[in-house]
Amino acid sequence: MTPSNISKYLINRFFILLLLSSTIVFGQDKIDNKEEAKAEKTISPSDTIPYKYGLRIGIDLGGPISMLIDSDHKLFKGNFDARVYKKYFVSGEMGYELYKYKTENLNYTTDGSFIMLGGDYDMLGYTPGRNDLLAFGVRYGLAKFSQTVDEYKIQNGYWLDDTFISNIEVQEAYAHWINLRIGLKVEVLHNFYLGFSGGVNFLFLDTNLDNFDNLYIPGFGENRNNKSWVFNYTVMYLLPFN
Template identity: 30%
Template sequence: MLKYLISASLLLACLISSAQDLKDEETEDKPKPKKEKTVKAKTDSVINALDSSTMYIPTGVRIGTDVISIVKTFTKDEYTEFNITADIDFHKYLFNVELGRMEQSMSTDNDSAAYEVKGSYLKLGPDINFLVKDPDRSALFVGLRYALSSFSDNLSYINNDPTYGVTNGNLENSNITAHWFELTTGLKVQIAKPLWMGYTARFKVRLSNFEEEELMPHTIPGYGLAEDNVTWGFNYWIMFRIPIRKVPVPDYPKK
């Protein structure tokens, strides 16, 4: 009996040893899993770190002018306006500068009065771009502007009085300023490689009053009618973009 038990024990030990050897061989022959996910995670972390350190470095500057002002200059009598606009991007923020010059003359139907205004304006302010991830750097934005205008105007008139007869009068403002804020929204898109087009709609709120001036201005360059405390504006831009740096495209490992 003891002889059979010893034989059975030896046989069981041999079977267990053979099974362990087969398992070890299968483990060695089985290919190791690829580390794609680990490599991709490391790549993502490196790219995110680069993006965080460079995202506020500008990628380009757009420079352009307002098409509507040009059309009005060549189609309206006694009206001239030219302006230039520029923006530069800081991640999702755009900083804008606008400069303009306007001159206008108008008179009554019977030429009994004539009004002239000429001056310059400056507008500064930021936009928030909601298309910051667009590879073409398009912009759908809302923003704020502070605007300042420096101008002079003149009103000359003829007064036909029954008692005193015909008299000439003249009222003028020399180098006065006006201030206002603008809430803006708009769109800028790429049409060709360097060419961009877009628009800006504006809601303007005047801050200045002219109660102490000899002449109540009729028109404020860059703003509109001086009698309006709030008013609207619209520009249609044609622009060119000057790139500053290229934004790197993530290069993930191939599967």
């Protein structure tokens, strides 16, 4: 085995492990093993088709659109994917996000960068010569950011000066999460792809702040009970390898 074959093999095993772990939830791992064994014996048509390999890089369109709507929200995000073995892709994204929240009693700013790495499994089935996919994806996400309570107000209406106003200095924080998603990528021009994906994030570790919470996390979004929804619109370009 050449080094590249070994890495393909390892990544492939990793994917099967990830997907199997999801099937265990339904208690159907035994059935699944049988089916897989059967599938390995028969030669499927896709084995004979030359897969199109390449590195696909893209930028997120949602960020610039949200900046047009809300100038206090800045989001720049890039992404990539690359087929490593048949229907399996490594994929990820990284970016920078600045988010300001303003209400009567609480104004805060979240500012930082993030990276997400993982893989996609193509459920669409392969079309020769194309890299379209309908993918189930898993990512690990990491963000390094700062949280600042720019102003908070405590109003206690009776006294003539009945409003207390203060702020909390900038605090540095980290957050770690798992992202599950379903995404569609379609070639619209030669080697140009449009992508849409939707998914959910599960926050499993974040820095405890002094007298505040990580209400918003770059790349993760609005933190609701350690979960958030994410939607991505991307335009991508494929650098073909073969």
